Amino acid sequence: VSTGLQRLDHAAAIFGPIDIVGITELSPCWRPLLHAIASRTPVRWIAGPRSVPQWLDGAAIEIARSEPQQPEVVAVSASTAYHEAIEALRWARRLIASGRAEPADIAMASASTGDYDDHFLALREDTDLDLHFVHGVKVTASREGQAAAALADILMRGLSQTRMRRLTALLGVYPGPVQALPDGWTRLLPADAPLTSPEAWTRLIDGLNAEDWPDETDHGPALGNIITLLGKGIEGAEEVGETLLHGRVLTIWRKALLLGAGASLDITLDTLKQDDRLDASNSICWMPANALAASPRRFARLLGLNSSRWPRGISEDRLLSDHIIPSRELDPLPVAEADRRDFETILATSESQVVLSRARRESDGRLLGRSALLIREGPTESFLRRNDVPDHAFSETDRLTARPKEFRAMPQAVAAHGCWRNWLRREITPHDGLVRAGHPVMRAILGRTQSASSLRLLLRNPLGFVWKYGLHWHAPQSSEDPLVLDALAMGDLVHQTLHQALQKLAGDGRPPVGQEDRIIAAVGDAAAEIARLWEKERAVPPPLIWRLTLKETRTLCSRALTHDDQLFAGAVTYSEVPFGGAPPQDDAARPWDANAAVEIPGSGFRIRGYLDRLDISGDGLQALVRDYKTGRAPTDNITLDGGKELQRCLYAFAVKAMLGDEVSISASLMYPREEKDLRLDDPESTLAQITEYLLAARANLRSGGGVMGIDTGEIYDDLAFALPANAAAVYCKRKIGAANERLGAATRVWGAK
Numbered sequence: 247v248s249t250g251l252q253r254l255d256h257a258a259a260i261f262g263p264i265d266i267v268g269i270t271e272l273s274p275c276w277r278p279l280l281h282a283i284a285s286r287t288p289v290r291w292i293a294g295p296r297s298v299p300q301w302l303d304g305a306a307i308e309i310a311r312s313e314p315q316q317p318e319v320v321a322v323s324a325s326t327a328y329h330e331a332i333e334a335l336r337w338a339r340r341l342i343a344s345g346r347a348e349p350a351d352i353a354m355a356s357a358s359t360g361d362y363d364d365h366f367l368a369l370r371e372d373t374d375l376d377l378h379f380v381h382g383v384k385v386t387a388s389r390e391g392q393a394a395a396a397l398a399d400i401l402m403r404g405l406s407q408t409r410m411r412r413l414t415a416l417l418g419v420y421p422g423p424v425q426a427l428p429d430g431w432t433r434l435l436p437a438d439a440p441l442t443s444p445e446a447w448t449r450l451i452d453g454l455n456a457e458d459w460p461d462e463t464d465h466g467p468a469l470g471n472i473i474t475l476l477g478k479g480i481e482g483a484e485e486v487g488e489t490l491l492h493g494r495v496l497t498i499w500r501k502a503l504l505l506g507a508g509a510s511l512d513i514t515l516d517t518l519k520q521d522d523r524l525d526a527s528n529s530i531c532w533m534p535a536n537a538l539a540a541s542p543r544r545f546a547r548l549l550g551l552n553s554s555r556w557p558r559g560i561s562e563d564r565l566l567s568d569h570i571i572p573s574r575e576l577d578p579l580p581v582a583e584a585d586r587r588d589f590e591t592i593l594a595t596s597e598s599q600v601v602l603s604r605a606r607r608e609s610d611g612r613l614l615g616r617s618a619l620l621i622r623e624g625p626t627e628s629f630l631r632r633n634d635v636p637d638h639a640f641s642e643t644d645r646l647t648a649r650p651k652e653f654r655a656m657p658q659a660v661a662a663h664g665c666w667r668n669w670l671r672r673e674i675t676p677h678d679g680l681v682r683a684g685h686p687v688m689r690a691i692l693g694r695t696q697s698a699s700s701l702r703l704l705l706r707n708p709l710g711f712v713w714k715y716g717l718h719w720h721a722p723q724s725s726e727d728p729l730v731l732d733a734l735a736m737g738d739l740v741h742q743t744l745h746q747a748l749q750k751l752a753g754d755g756r757p758p759v760g761q762e763d764r765i766i767a768a769v770g771d772a773a774a775e776i777a778r779l780w781e782k783e784r785a786v787p788p789p790l791i792w793r794l795t796l797k798e799t800r801t802l803c804s805r806a807l808t809h810d811d812q813l814f815a816g817a818v819t820y821s822e823v824p825f826g827g828a829p830p831q832d833d834a835a836r837p838w839d840a841n842a843a844v845e846i847p848g849s850g851f852r853i854r855g856y857l858d859r860l861d862i863s864g865d866g867l868q869a870l871v872r873d874y875k876t877g878r879a880p881t882d883n884i885t886l887d888g889g890k891e892l893q894r895c896l897y898a899f900a901v902k903a904m905l906g907d908e909v910s911i912s913a914s915l916m917y918p919r920e921e922k923d924l925r926l927d928d929p930e931s932t933l934a935q936i937t938e939y940l941l942a943a944r945a946n947l948r949s950g951g952g953v954m955g956i957d958t959g960e961i962y963d964d965l966a967f968a969l970p971a972n973a974a975a976v977y978c979k980r981k982i983g984a985a986n987e988r989l990g991a992a993t994r995v996w997g998a999k
Contacts, residue, residue: 281306350527399512604617
């Protein structure tokens with residue numbers, strides 16, 4: 247300003263006569279300069295019907311006024327802000343369809359556009375109306391912005407499999423190193439490996455061969471270079487962006503680095519705006535209220551006229567409170583006064599109609615008050631219901647939703663309605679798992695080689711069995727670090743530690759009997775090795791909880807291996823012994839051919855799996871099969887436990903099948919927490935019972951009865967998310983009677999002790 251005041255002699259030559267149009271106020275710092283310029287060249291303040299600020303000198307600056315417009319003023323209330331956005335688009339469609347307005351005549355505005363931007367952005371995709379965001383749209387609403395945000399996420403928070411998958415999916419369409427990787431390369435990544443460090447990625451890449459890649463070409467070096475680059479973190483943001491990004495993504499990245507520090511890159515990206523590439527001169531406009539006040543349109547709809555939102559509230563500075571420096575001195579143009587001026591200006595400059603809209607409730611249901619501006623204007627408010635049938639729908643979806651008879655005839659609606667009605671019926675329907683008898687999927691999943699866990703699923707949850715092995719549905723797995731290990735992961739950790747410890751202790755094949763100190767030392771070493779492996783390849787809890795988890799693991803493993811057993815003379819010990827075609831986990835010696843088939847006599851089922859521990863006597867005539875359990879031991883002695891416990895019997899049978907009928911087999915479940923060992927009394931008669939139950943389950947599934955069982959929808963049902971909401975409390979209780987009737991003899995296993 248001071249420099250401009252020194253060069254006033256050039257004002258007339260540079261500017262000539264000056265017209266100031268469309269504003270109602272000017273920041274105090276510019277006012278002296280404006281008055282000084284007015285003394286050298288003609289200046290007109292074209293106010294029109296707008297208010298004129300008091301500081302304006304009418305003698306030096308010509309003020310051009312005009313009469314205010316007299317638009318129709320309508321007040322409406324919608325249920326929520328989202329409903330307000332829907333009604334605004336319906337209103338715009340009605341104006342255009344009736345011929346009263348062209349898109350260029352229509353504007354929608356709010357004092358706080360951020361409350362509605364996401365709603366309008368989503369709704370715009372569903373309508374064929376050109377809705378121009380005058381203030382721009384977030385860059386993160388575009389694919390390019392999401393790609394930049396994905397890269398920022400990795401640089402700021404570190405590598406992980408989830409973040410890398412997201413970055414690859416977004417950058418794969420742009421030229422650069424990521425696009426050079428073959429399609430589908432992420433299928434090489436282990437599902438349960440978090441890959442949270444460059445070292446973990448390096449180990450993974452080093453273990454890959456050219457044959458592992460989709461195009462049978464080794465891309466390991468290229469992927470390694472990308473990982474090395476990403477490992478530089480936020481300090482290398484500029485280099486990483488220039489190397490990996492291209493086109494608009496790179497432009498966004500450069501702008502974000504220019505506007506803010508690297509440490510706040512994600513925040514900067516979230517606030518960046520970009521033009522939506524629509525022409526305001528032939529589009530409906532969505533804009534801030536001050537923009538509409540400066541460039542009026544014939545039809546205006548004002549959204550968000552709620553208390554504390556329009557006008558927006560004023561709060562004193564947190565560092566300089568009013569008793570130190572009055573807010574008026576710190577902020578001579580308060581936002582609340584600007585909001586009031588904009589409101590009055592829009593009413594005075596809109597030619598045909600102004601709709602005043604407010605939301606009755608927040609999205610969470612909290613009641614919202616009316617703006618003081620609405621109370622002052624006082625038009626009668628129309629109550630808009632969320633489920634009202636619109637005169638003019640803004641999109642095809644809106645039209646079909648408002649016309650249920652027409653929607654009901656559509657194939658998607660027919661299918662959805664049929665499914666919903668079938669879920670509400672008590673009888674079993676095709677939407678509950680019924681299929682035609684002899685369905686090829688049923689034959690295929692019954693013909694696969696089973697495991698103890700898959701047979702348990704077949705007996706207790708036939709619907710889940712079909713979903714998992716027939717449709718190949720799986721619960722989504724998170725690669726983020728958990729707060730604590732779940733029961734399945736804890737069991738996996740203990741079993742891996744036990745296997746490693748037994749490998750150390752029984753290197754010569756002899757069980758570690760009476761060597762407690764040696765066992766504890768071996769368990770400690772094994773736990774440390776497994777912990778390092780997990781920290782590199784799997785998601786682990788925070789450090790303190792992880793240390794406590796490892797301590798618990800060492801305790802359980804020590805109890806399991808020091809349990810007082812009367813082992814066979816000259817026994818040989820094996821761990822994680824595969825059978826029935828299960829792939830070996832290491833190169834350790836095995837007592838049989840792991841690829842030999844194992845079939846349950848008379849059932850038609852082949853089985854495979856791993857024995858946690860197998861001890862064979864020196865004369866080869868006795869064997870002990872032991873399965874370790876990390877949970878709580880049952881209070882009563884169990885045999886089949888309703889079909890939950892099949893391992894002892896099936897594993898005992900598998901050992902007898904592999905070693906011969908002359909071998910005497912014992913099978914037990916070992917619970918280290920209580921140091922309780924549950925032996926199976928009569929494996930042969932138990933196997934006969936299991937065979938009977940499996941035959942019933944097979945017959946049911948072959949007849950098309952892939953319906954719910956006793957475990958469907960329970961807390962440990964991984965596929966409960968595919969059932970209707972709150973299935974255990976409502977849906978399952980409604981259907982279980984008919985399901986039991988359909989299953990018939992297949993339900994008898996649930997009562998087995």
